[in-house]
Amino acid sequence: MMQLKLEHYNIKIGQHKVLLNIVDAKELGVNPGDRVRIRGHQSLSAIVDTTDDMVPPGTLGVFTEVYEHFEDWDKPVEVVPSFRSKSAAVIKKMLDKKPVVQDEIKMLVSDIVDENLSDVELSAFITASYIHGMTDDEVEWLTRAMIDTGDTIEFDTHPIMDKHSIGGVPGNKISLLIVPIVAANGLLIPKTSSRAITGAGGTADLMEVLSPVEFSSQEVKEITEKVGGALVWGGATNIAPADDKLIKIEYPLSIDPYYQMLASIMAKKGAIGADNVVMDIPVGPGTKVPTVQEGQKLARDLINLGHRLGMNVECAITYGSSPIGRRVGPSLEVKEAMKVLESMEGPNSLIEKSAALAGILLEMGGAAPRDQGKELALETLRSGKALEKMKQIIEAQGGDPNIKSDDIQTGQYTADIFASTDGYVMEFDNKWIIEIARLAGAPNDKGAGVAIHKKRGEQVKKGDPILTIYAEKEIKLDNALATAQRTNPIIVEGMLLRRIPGTYGFQ
């Protein structure tokens, strides 16, 4: 035990951490990474780091997460060595691929949400589950723990519908059509979405062009009960908050552990009380799911996990090798989607995919007989009911319901990329499109992005524009243009790639 006076470092570092002078640490018998218990006005546990110069002996340096637990700063605090974190012991088990029980996963997720684990511990957990995978039980427990450590919404009316797209495909603006179609047919669909991390625009980034998207879970409930649907940013609610903590570790490692992805998706559905969920699984080179076989496994796993959690899940394996529609970037995509709502004018890939997935939800929710969901979805678009519903949602979220697709501003700086020869567009992949859109400023600059005039496999003539880059800032346009020109999609002359002489039989 040791009496120390406090010194506050006014920095949030995402964990409960304290700094001890090495002399005090030795006296206490603790090493960096150990925990101490701090007895003061409240009692709490913190992770130790040591220093030989930042705090003098007799002083405890505390970061903001710890600081916030105290009221009286002039009083010294008692510091005692603490036992190893139980969650750290659970992580150690996972490293050794030993079985864990539900209570251990619950405790671990609570400690993640409460910022009681260090980056070292979190990263070991993520890495171990990436390498070892998880059992069905463990995934279910993880999902339940992620639900229980955040807000949940209890609707009085059921069924609750929901939809999720596995990421990786640019221009996948289908939620802007699916949500109003489903809601227009009397079903509740409180859709929480993400912002893009590595993409050109998540659904939340898109919807923000039309209305605010940051609401509490209580507000999401009210909006949904009022107009049948919502299109909000999940990050502003406190739904499944563990997910953001995990993503913050996964991102720098460039990994997305499969079983945590399952848990993360389904926790968000479970937390809003979803009964019926449709999953959009884009498949193909350059997506998160390269092959149909992997898509089928993912579908089975999502359906199985949904069943364990009491949700009906249907999955649609979709074509993911090219962008959906022909616009990428928030305002450009919203413009394209609104145009479809207003007039059914727009790319077939967008209308077809949206109607197919909305149709599945209409059938699952009992709004359409089996095999007639897609037609009802298309009819809801054609009749203008989907547009009407979208306006209600925009208004309920505080936006201007009278906005028209033509009103939506896109970046004022534009530049075209032209075909360098006659032929067919060959190499032209999702990642390239996303990179150009991001360099142009998407998703932060709403008006930035890319309009695609020619997709993979389409015929071009030399000098035809292949795409147009939009930016809000000239320097970003220059940046995107330079990269786009340097990495111009490959055009080949004619579809015949190489002739293999048929020597067999002539020898």
Added chain:
Amino acid sequence: MMQLKLEHYNIKIGQHKVLLNIVDAKELGVNPGDRVRIRGHQSLSAIVDTTDDMVPPGTLGVFTEVYEHFEDWDKPVEVVPSFRSKSAAVIKKMLDKKPVVQDEIKMLVSDIVDENLSDVELSAFITASYIHGMTDDEVEWLTRAMIDTGDTIEFDTHPIMDKHSIGGVPGNKISLLIVPIVAANGLLIPKTSSRAITGAGGTADLMEVLSPVEFSSQEVKEITEKVGGALVWGGATNIAPADDKLIKIEYPLSIDPYYQMLASIMAKKGAIGADNVVMDIPVGPGTKVPTVQEGQKLARDLINLGHRLGMNVECAITYGSSPIGRRVGPSLEVKEAMKVLESMEGPNSLIEKSAALAGILLEMGGAAPRDQGKELALETLRSGKALEKMKQIIEAQGGDPNIKSDDIQTGQYTADIFASTDGYVMEFDNKWIIEIARLAGAPNDKGAGVAIHKKRGEQVKKGDPILTIYAEKEIKLDNALATAQRTNPIIVEGMLLRRIPGTYGFQ
């Protein structure tokens, strides 16, 4: 690109890190964990974290590691997004168990030493190598990289001898005997040692009772050339500095990845130019190496790695289930070792083990014919030559060469633990002894520790003292005593534990 003014957070956090306001981060298109390049007076790369309140837009918060690169603080700096760290890509490969090449491991270790990796990345690397293991090539490359990223010592005279003990056995003070025995026979043995992290005293903690132990590698060379041997703390040299960075990650995870342990041991030997190394591998329950089979594998791997690095390695598998000698804790152990040097008085386990291992080195170095090393070692002790050499080493390191074992002060507060019944000492393991010694203040309080009167398997009578606890502070004695009494070693009445009736043949 963005112009930002600097704000300094005067905290070392072990990595090159900067804080961006979330608004600026979005504008730059970077997320937490991404890297930015800072152009100013010098150009450097740093890991991004984001905040919505700690730094305002337009300001770059920098921690001390980054701060130290700048001279002129009033000038704004240019910040641009940087590519993903190449070392992060190497770590990703390791997660996926893909082969890596030597240059990649070199770069990774350089980035570890230069604090260019985040805790998240380091932990993923450690976890992946813990789970997947490493190939022989990878271990060799890791070892070479650990050598090359630190100081090395080039001696003019050869052979250079060295010794290493795998940890876990309390009281393992044998280096205090082996080094002077070997040096007294004309061989150079520049022994770097560690301080205890979880133990009751590393060799460096022990030697510090007799002399300073913190020297640069140049000083280690000079001491060794002058008197033939040195007993110093490796942490004060800049030898294999990557090791400390790795330990800082491994420690909170309670793991010691096997192949990194190999690399860490051998890097320290390689860096001082060792030609002949003896390895002490204590085996038994409660040690790091539970079975003889595992000890043999470790021996083969160390010999193999030594061969790849041009070192002769011999291994001794030793009995590790009980403490070596009967004293645990810095001053107590030094007293015990000095007594042996002065008069050959002391526990057989200590004298036998030290002579056996020193003997192997004497044979390897050509100072004794095959099979006669141990006898020469014992003779070196008996003749007083080892004591004489130890005095020279103490003097060369700045200590008092005339110190006698009786002069060494041990903790003034003592308490005995008594046998609660007649019988034999049964459960009495290394971890228990270490815990009591640490609670009493070891290794930080040099005089704290434990004197063991009865070891496992020895006969006791009710009321016999089993051990004596020494402490420098009364409160620590009370602490250690309370725990020792609560967890008193189990005494059984008689050696017969349980009678299993021999029913076979009588039915």
